[in-house]
Amino acid sequence: MGRREDKREDLKARLLEAARDRIERDGVANLRARDVTQDAGCALGGLYSAYTDLNDLIIHVNSTTLKALEQSLALAGVKDRSPTDRLRNLGQGYLKFAMANRNLWKALFEHALPADTPSPQWHLDEHLFLLSIIAEPLRELQPEMSDEDRAVRARTLFGAVHGIISITLEARFVGLPPERLERELDEIIIMIAAGAAVMRRD
Amino acid sequence: MGRREDKREDLKARLLEAARDRIERDGVANLRARDVTQDAGCALGGLYSAYTDLNDLIIHVNSTTLKALEQSLALAGVKDRSPTDRLRNLGQGYLKFAMANRNLWKALFEHALPADTPSPQWHLDEHLFLLSIIAEPLRELQPEMSDEDRAVRARTLFGAVHGIISITLEARFVGLPPERLERELDEIIIMIAAGAAVMRRD
DNA sequence: GAAAAATATTGAACGATGTTCAAAATAATT
DNA sequence: AATTATTTTGAACATCGTTCAATATTTTTC
Numbered sequence: 469m470g471r472r473e474d475k476r477e478d479l480k481a482r483l484l485e486a487a488r489d490r491i492e493r494d495g496v497a498n499l500r501a502r503d504v505t506q507d508a509g510c511a512l513g514g515l516y517s518a519y520t521d522l523n524d525l526i527i528h529v530n531s532t533t534l535k536a537l538e539q540s541l542a543l544a545g546v547k548d549r550s551p552t553d554r555l556r557n558l559g560q561g562y563l564k565f566a567m568a569n570r571n572l573w574k575a576l577f578e579h580a581l582p583a584d585t586p587s588p589q590w591h592l593d594e595h596l597f598l599l600s601i602i603a604e605p606l607r608e609l610q611p612e613m614s615d616e617d618r619a620v621r622a623r624t625l626f627g628a629v630h631g632i633i634s635i636t637l638e639a640r641f642v643g644l645p646p647e648r649l650e651r652e653l654d655e656i657i658i659m660i661a662a663g664a665a666v667m668r669r670d
Numbered sequence: 671m672g673r674r675e676d677k678r679e680d681l682k683a684r685l686l687e688a689a690r691d692r693i694e695r696d697g698v699a700n701l702r703a704r705d706v707t708q709d710a711g712c713a714l715g716g717l718y719s720a721y722t723d724l725n726d727l728i729i730h731v732n733s734t735t736l737k738a739l740e741q742s743l744a745l746a747g748v749k750d751r752s753p754t755d756r757l758r759n760l761g762q763g764y765l766k767f768a769m770a771n772r773n774l775w776k777a778l779f780e781h782a783l784p785a786d787t788p789s790p791q792w793h794l795d796e797h798l799f800l801l802s803i804i805a806e807p808l809r810e811l812q813p814e815m816s817d818e819d820r821a822v823r824a825r826t827l828f829g830a831v832h833g834i835i836s837i838t839l840e841a842r843f844v845g846l847p848p849e850r851l852e853r854e855l856d857e858i859i860i861m862i863a864a865g866a867a868v869m870r871r872d
Numbered sequence: 873g874a875a876a877a878a879t880a881t882t883g884a885a886c887g888a889t890g891t892t893c894a895a896a897a898t899a900a901t902t
Numbered sequence: 903a904a905t906t907a908t909t910t911t912g913a914a915c916a917t918c919g920t921t922c923a924a925t926a927t928t929t930t931t932c
Contacts, residue, residue, distance in 0.1 A: 472879075472928065479881095497782055501919060511882045513921075522919065578782060580699055620846065624834050624854045631833015632826050644822065652826045659865025660858060674899065674908075681910095703890060713911045715892075724890065 480518045482508040488529050488572070496526060496575035523581050527591050530579065533572045534594045540565045541601055551605035552661040558602060559629050559657045563650060566633050574637075577630075602626055609664045625660060632656060682720045684710040690731050690774070698728060698777035725783050729793050732781065735774045736796045742767045743803055753807035754863040760804060761831050761859045765852060768835050779836075804828055811866045827862060834858060 486507035490499050501522050505512050519525040544561030545554055566573045581587065603622035610618070636649050644652070688709035692701050703724050707714050721727045746763030747756055768775045783789065805824035812820070838851050846854070 475880085475928095495785070500917090502917095512884095512919095513882060514880090516920070517880065578780070580780060583697075620850065620854060623837060624858060627834040627837035628830035628858060629833070631831070631836065632829040634833065635825060635829035648822065652822060655865070656826060656830060656862060659862050662865060662868075663857070663861025666864075677899095677909085702888090704888095714890090714913095715911060716909090718891070719909070 476518065479508070479510060479514060482510070483515060483518050483525060484528055484532070487525050488532065491526070491529055491575050492569070492571050495571045496579050499526065521585075523579075523585070526575065526579055527581075527587060529572070530576050531591060531594060533569070533576055534598065536569070537562075537565050537573075538598065538601065541598075545601060545604075551608040552658065552665070554605040555602070555609075555625075555661050556654055556657050558605070559653050560650060562629060563633055563653055566637060567646065570637060577634075599623055599626055606664065609661060621664075625657075628656065628660070629653065678720065681710070681712060681716060684712070685717060685720050685727060686730055686734070689727050690734065693728070693731055693777050694771070694773050697773045698781050701728065723787075725781075725787065728777065728781055729783075729789060731774070732778050733793060733796060735771065735778055736800065738771070739764075739767050739775075740800065740803070743800075747803060747806070753810040754860065754867070756807040757804070757811075757827075757863050758856055758859050760807070761855050762852060764831060765835055765855055768839060769848065772839060776839075779832075801825055801828055808866070811863060823866075827859075830858065830862070831855065 483504060486504045487499060490503055490507065499522070501515055502512055504525070505515050508514075515522065515525065519528065541558055541561050544557040544564075548554060548557060599619065599622045602625055603618050606613070606618050606622055606625070610621075613621070632653055633649070636644050685706060688706045689701060692705055692709065701724070703717055704714060706727070707717050710716075717724065717727065721730065743760055743763050746759040750756060750759060801821065801824045804827055805820050808815070808820050808824055808827070812823075815823070834855055835851070838846050
């Protein structure tokens, strides 16, 4: 009987949910092994039978967050026709997601894992998939660009968008009203899209 | 005699230098109270007589880093005449500084301090001064913009530049050759500057 | 179905870490 | 020189993540 596997899966799921809730509420920096295991209803050591690490558990939470983000962006990316508007929608979708899921979103990036144990490849691939969503409208905007150049540009664009949102939501500086942030982000994306379109004609 | 004060200042300076060296070498995440105090030649508790906290010490290191960054940017910001080229120089200067001082630069932003003890105002002001350096060329680019809007735009621009550099240097994704990153950054800044110049005529 | 083997779960113990604070050392004052 | 004020010290504490022998549970064997 697969009773063993079932219990194992159940424990993993309970830990994942507990960790997700904790991160959402208190931020990833305040996640404690003793808290999650208590919430999940297992002993402290149980965490290390289900996941290799607390880091590993966080990576799995981040994986679910990325999937949710991708779903949000899939909705935002198809409504309009022009590639510029698709990029604008993606930017606004990303901003909306970040505001609605601040701590989970922050955990995606502020989770600094030890230098000797980088993220596993499957999780890096999830990040790359996110970039491919951005690359798609870029293809229409600059069809003559090579795939590699487009991938680089997608990363650049994502970095810019992410940086703009980060610096505001991090509250390191005085906060902006949300609608003001939306406008700033939108204008920058329009500028970059326009710049890309202009370069086509060089 | 002011022997007391002198010794105190000396201890603070030694701790600051030791912490700076450690952060530069191993990153802020690997800074240990026991290591810095040993390097500085004082007992563990000495740290807490010179600074309130390990966080406080890190903030003071970050302060020196910001001053060094400002000096780099001051050099980069005046060479050329046109505001667009000044922004480009600032961007390249920021990138050069980040690459040459990775761990110190990363410490400026990845240092997540506890929610109940935010950065002191004097340190926030140092960050704001950095933004004012960017705002200056923007004034020429969009003279009719209000000071407040310009400050917001400067923050947006900084966020974009910072995000582009971060996402590449963090090595979360596959690394870019430096000269490629320079080009990407430069092109984006040109686009945004061009966009700003166009908006003048609306 | 009961005994044996295999596996999973537990939580006390360990090593690191930031921080505190009474005692010892040092400096300033009388 | 004695007394007072201040600083420096480092052992002790609380809080972490992680380990692992002991216990409990599940699966297999006969």
